Structures are given as structure tokens and as C-alpha cells.
Amino acid sequence: MIVAANVFILVMTICAINSLFLLREVGQFLISSIQSKVDISVYFKLDTPEEDILKAKDDIAAVPEVKEISYVSREEALKSFTERHKDEPVLIESLDELGSNPFLPSLNIQAFEASQYQAVSEFLSSANFSPMVEKVDYFQRKPVIERIYYLTSNLNKAGIVFSFILVFVAIAIAFTTIRLAIYNSREEIKVQKLVGASNWFIRGPFIIEGAISGFIAALISFLFFFLVCWLLSPKLEFLFPDFHLFKFFMENYPMIILIQLLSGIGLGVISSFIAIRRYLRV
Amino acid sequence: MLKFQNISKTYPPNTVALDNVTFEVKEKEFVSIVGKSGSGKTTLIKLLLAEEKPTNGRIFFDNQDIQKISSSKLPELRRKIGAVFQDYKLLPNKTVYENIAYAMEVIGASDKEVKRDVAEVLSIVGLTDKINNFPAQLSGGEKQRVAIARALIHRPEVILADEPTGNLDPYHTLEIIRLLTKINELGTTVVLSTHNKEVINYVRKRVITLQEGRIVRDEEGGRFIL
Numbered sequence: 001m002i003v004a005a006n007v008f009i010l011v012m013t014i015c016a017i018n019s020l021f022l023l024r025e026v027g028q029f030l031i032s033s034i035q036s037k038v039d040i041s042v043y044f045k046l047d048t049p050e051e052d053i054l055k056a057k058d059d060i061a062a063v064p065e066v067k068e069i070s071y072v073s074r075e076e077a078l079k080s081f082t083e084r085h086k087d088e089p090v091l092i093e094s095l096d097e098l099g100s101n102p103f104l105p106s107l108n109i110q111a112f113e114a115s116q117y118q119a120v121s122e123f124l125s126s127a128n129f130s131p132m133v134e135k136v137d138y139f140q141r142k143p144v145i146e147r148i149y150y151l152t153s154n155l156n157k158a159g160i161v162f163s164f165i166l167v168f169v170a171i172a173i174a175f176t177t178i179r180l181a182i183y184n185s186r187e188e189i190k191v192q193k194l195v196g197a198s199n200w201f202i203r204g205p206f207i208i209e210g211a212i213s214g215f216i217a218a219l220i221s222f223l224f225f226f227l228v229c230w231l232l233s234p235k236l237e238f239l240f241p242d243f244h245l246f247k248f249f250m251e252n253y254p255m256i257i258l259i260q261l262l263s264g265i266g267l268g269v270i271s272s273f274i275a276i277r278r279y280l281r282v
Numbered sequence: 283m284l285k286f287q288n289i290s291k292t293y294p295p296n297t298v299a300l301d302n303v304t305f306e307v308k309e310k311e312f313v314s315i316v317g318k319s320g321s322g323k324t325t326l327i328k329l330l331l332a333e334e335k336p337t338n339g340r341i342f343f344d345n346q347d348i349q350k351i352s353s354s355k356l357p358e359l360r361r362k363i364g365a366v367f368q369d370y371k372l373l374p375n376k377t378v379y380e381n382i383a384y385a386m387e388v389i390g391a392s393d394k395e396v397k398r399d400v401a402e403v404l405s406i407v408g409l410t411d412k413i414n415n416f417p418a419q420l421s422g423g424e425k426q427r428v429a430i431a432r433a434l435i436h437r438p439e440v441i442l443a444d445e446p447t448g449n450l451d452p453y454h455t456l457e458i459i460r461l462l463t464k465i466n467e468l469g470t471t472v473v474l475s476t477h478n479k480e481v482i483n484y485v486r487k488r489v490i491t492l493q494e495g496r497i498v499r500d501e502e503g504g505r506f507i508l
Contacts, residue, residue: 191371194331196361196436197388199354 003213006177010217010264013170015224016163017263018256023159025252027152029243040111040120043104043134050105056129057107063123065116070108077103104134167267174213174271178206182279189280203280207272214268218260225249225256283309283471284330284440289339291325291495299325300336301495307440307473312466314482315475316506317492323475326492327444330473331365332356344439361389364433364441364470368448370425372417372432378404379413382432389436403431407461423454430461440471447478459484482506 042060044053053071061069072080078101085091095102111117124136182189192202226249233246249256284307291300300322307313315323328334329341332348341348343359351359372381379400386396404410407427417425426446433441443462447455459474459481466472476482482489482505489504490497499507 187371188373191373191384192388193333193357193360194365194371195385195388195432196357196359198357201388 002173002177002180006174006213007217007220009166009170009173010214010267011220011224013163013166013267014217014221014260014263016159016166018221018225018259020156020159020163021256021259023152023155025248026243026245027156030148030152040109040117040124041137042107042109042124043137044106044132045134046104048105048132052129052132053105053107056127056132059127059129060107060109060120060123063120065111065119066109067112068108068110072106072108074101074103074105077101077106170267171271171274174210174268175275177213178210178272178275179279181206181209182275203276206276206280207269210268210270210272211265212268214264214266215261217268218257218264221260221264222257225260283307283344284473285342286326287340287342289326289329289336289341291322291329291334292337298495300329302339303492303495303497304339305490305497305500307471309439310466310469310471312463312472312485312487313474314485314487314489314504315473315492316477316482316489317475318477321492322495323477323492324444327365327442327473327475330442331363332359361436362439364430364436364438366426366429366433366441366443366446368445370417370429372425372428374417377414377416378409378420378428381417381428382435385432385435399435400431403434406434406465407431421454422450423457426450426454426458427461430458430465434465434470438470440473441465443472443474445476446474447476447481452480455481456484479506 042056044056050073057069057071060066081103082092082095109120111120121136124130124133189202229246229249233244233249236243236245286303286305289300289303290298292298303322303326315326317323325334329336330343330348332351335349343362346359348359373384376384382400382403383396386399391399400413401410404413407430409424409427409431412420412424412428417428420428430441430443430446441462446462447458450458455478462472462474463485474481474485486503486505488502489499489506491499491504491507
């Protein structure tokens with residue numbers, strides 16, 4: 001019974017440690033996917049001549065933080081809008097009713113990192129072409145980026161704290177299991193000492209017992225992760241079409257196995273060791 | 283070979299088990315330690331096996347200070363000392379053969395050596411026909427003979443017997459003592475602790491008498507006097 005509890009808590013701990021690893025990957029993926037989606041759009045006034053916009057484009061491209069810049073003309077903007085909303089007749093109809101192209105020419109700017117958008121937007125507001133600019137729509141997205149940062153870093157912190165607590169509980173329970181095992185074989189240990197068994201001959205079985213429960217827990221955790229990734233993957237793909245959790249699992253399973261085995265066996269052996277130090281006097 | 287130098291042992295808070303005990307055991311000697319319960323006999327044995335440390339004084343085994351042996355070297359000391367106890371300390375779920383073989387397995391002896399040596403010690407103690415019995419299927423005297431066989435398996439320099447006849451009837455007591463004297467005649471030092479009058483009077487060898495942790499008498503060919 002206590003052995004089952006021991007394996008169970010080890011499984012939980014291994015899963016928590018492993019989730020940290022997965023969470024980091026997921027967080028990185030989310031940030032990079034949002035970062036690549038986040039851009040600054042600079043809308044120019046309706047009557048701005050194209051060559052002025054192209055000149056401004058060259059100016060902006062010279063800013064070191066800028067990774068990519070593209071020009072979207074009024075016609076292109078209209079075309080992509082109708083393309084995107086071709087199944088929504090109400091929108092198309094109202095556009096037709098307008099009679100003219102309502103879209104502004106714009107420059108689409110991507111920076112290398114989310115933190116660099118501040119510098120880019122500062123450049124934009126001080127640039128000599130700023131009188132021609134109708135609006136810059138970076139500030140609307142800034143909170144989203146910051147929220148993702150905040151969320152992932154906090155999740156990570158919470159995960160680390162949670163894992164630490166679990167590690168502590170797991171060591172305590174595994175420790176009790178081994179202590180009980182030592183207590184149950186106290187007669188045999190006495191006889192072993194009596195006949196001159198070396199210290200490691202007496203200690204070895206308990207260390208191995210810890211390692212075995214860690215190993216079993218690692219196997220269960222792996223199976224558990226496999227199932228979770230497999231079941232959750234389609235649902236996550238629905239939310240983030242580019243994120244394939246199961247594929248990620250399949251690509252990284254040697255790493256995942258390694259982390260699970262190391263944490264499982266490590267925890268088992270460490271707690272056995274503590275129990276032996278305290279309760280097995282040789 | 284065995285030397286106790288001014289040994290005192292006090293159990294906290296203030297139980298004095300041994301008080302300034304000094305004696306020496308020579309090679310191939312047969313020494314009986316007598317005394318009432320609580321006179322310090324068992325403590326002496328525990329100190330020799332380095333199970334406990336003396337409060338004061340030093341114990342030498344083969345001119346080696348037992349307290350100075352590191353814990354990783356203690357098993358080697360214990361292999362040179364065969365110990366026999368009143369409660370046999372046999373493993374109930376192992377047969378006679380396995381109980382004795384176990385003592386060899388812990389030092390990594392090969393199966394062939396184990397088979398040969400176990401058969402040999404079992405013939406010394408006369409239990410060859412009980413080789414596959416479990417301890418529960420043996421009489422007290424037989425159990426003690428198994429324990430003696432196990433103590434002999436490492437060819438120890440000394441056998442420590444702590445009240446080996448404490449649980450036995452007079453017939454089996456005699457049988458065990460005969461066995462111990464036989465082992466002694468074969469060249470092994472024997473230290474026997476007992477409070478049994480017949481045993482001492484039968485052995486007629488050196489007797490050390492303990493009383494309240496002190497040696498009150500130490501004489502060759504001694505008799506049981508308390």
C-alpha cells in the first residue's frame with residue numbers, strides 16, 4: 001500500500017517536473033508565434049503619394065531593430081479584405097455600397113523581438129514623414145504581448161514552486177517507505193552485520209528498491225504523458241493551428257524519457273539514501 | 283590476542299555496565315565469563331563486536347584497536363569473530379543450508395566454495411541430515427548448532443558465545459558445550475559467557491567472574507562461585 005502511494009507521488013512529481021519542461025516549450029512557441037504575428041502597421045493618409053511611402057519604407061528599413069518591412073497598397077489591402085471575407089456577403093455588399101476603396105496604404109513592420117517594438121514606434125513618431133501618418137496601431141497590441149510574457153513567466157514560477165513542493169513530499173514519502181522496509185528487515189540486517197556483510201551489501205537492496213520505484217514511476221509517467229499529449233493535441237490544434245503537441249511529444253520523446261527516468265530514479269535513490277543514513281546503522 | 287584495557291561502559295544516564303575491566307585472552311584459550319544477569323557479560327560481547335563503544339578504555343584484537351577501525355572495515359573484523367547468541371539469530375524463512383550459505387554469500391564466495399564449506403561445518407556440528415530443514419523444524423539445541431556452524435563458516439580466530447545455552451535443557455546444553463570445547467581443541471579461541479553452574483563446572487577452564495561490572499575473580503580451572 002505504501003509502495004503504491006510512493007509510486008503515485010513519484011509519478012506526480014515526475015509529471016510536474018516534466019510539465020515544466022513542456023510548459024517552457026509551449027511558452028516559447030506561443031511567444032514566438034505571437035511575436036511573428038505581431039507587427040506595427042503604419043497607415044498613411046489617403047492622399048499620400050506612393051513614392052513618399054516607399055521612401056519612408058527605406059528609412060524604416062534602416063532602423064537596426066526592424067526585421068522585415070512590407071508595403072501594402074490600397075488595392076492590395078482591398079483585395080486581401082475581399083479575399084478574406086468572400087463568404088460574408090454583408091461585408092462585401094456594404095463595401096460595394098461605399099463605392100470607393102476605403103483602405104489606407106500601409107507599411108507593415110516586424111521587429112526581431114517583441115521588446116524592440118518600443119524603439120521602432122519611437123522612431124516612427126520622430127521621423128520626418130510623421131505628418132503623413134494617419135495612425136500607428138502598435139499600442140493596441142502591446143498589452144497582449146505583455147500579458148503573454150507575464151502569463152508564461154508566472155506559470156513557470158508557479159510550476160517551479162509546485163515542483164519543489166512535490167519533490168519535497170515525494171522524498172518524504174519515499175523516505176518513509178524505505179524506512180519501513182528497513183524496519184521490516186531489521187532481523188535480517190542484524191544477521192548480515194553479524195556474519196560480516198559489508199556495508200554496501202546491506203545498504204544496496206534499499207537503494208535498489210528506491211531506484212526501482214523511481215523507474216516504475218517514470219514508466220507510468222511516460223505512459224501518462226503519451227496519453228495526455230495524444231488526447232489533448234487535437235484540441236490544442238484547434239486553438240493554435242500551428243502547435244502540434246503530439247508531434248512535439250514524438251519528436252522529443254527521448255528527452256522526455258530521459259528527464260522522467262532521471263527525476264524518478266534520482267528521487268528514489270536520494271530518499272533511500274537519506275533513510276539509510278538515518279535508520280541503517282552499520 | 284584479545285585485550286581489554288581499563289574498559290568502562292556507562293549507559294546514559296547513569297547505569298554502569300562495566301567498571302574498569304582489564305583482562306587478556308590468549309590464542310587458543312577457552313575463557314568462560316560468569317556473572318548474574320546484569321553483571322556486564324553481554325556488554326563485554328557487544329563491545330568486542332564493536333556494536334557499542336566503551337565509555338573509557340581500549341580493546342585490542344590482534345593488536346588492533348577496535349575503536350580505531352573505520353566503519354567500512356568493521357565487517358572484516360566481524361568475519362574474524364564468530365558470534366553465537368542465546369536467541370540463535372537464524373533467519374526463519376531460510377533453510378539450514380541457506381542460513382549458513384548466506385554468511386558466505388555476503389562476502390561473495392562462489393557457489394562451489396559455499397557448497398563445500400557448508401557441508402564441512404554441518405558435519406562438524408553433526409547436522410548433515412537436517413540440511414534442508416527450516417529453523418522452526420529444529421529443536422533448540424539443533425538451532426544453536428546451526429548458529430555455531432554459521433559462526434564457524436568464516437574460520438574465525440575467535441568464537442564469542444553469549445549465553446548459548448540459555449534456552450536449552452540440560453541435555454542439549456551439554457551437547458553445545460561439548461561442541462564448543464571441540465572447536466576450541468581444533469584451535470579456535472572461545473569466549474563463553476554464561477550463568478550456568480553445570481557448564482562452568484564441566485568445562486574446568488579459565489573462569490572470569492563479573493559482579494556489578496567489575497572482575498571479582500579470574501582463575502584457571504575455575505569453578506562456579508557467585
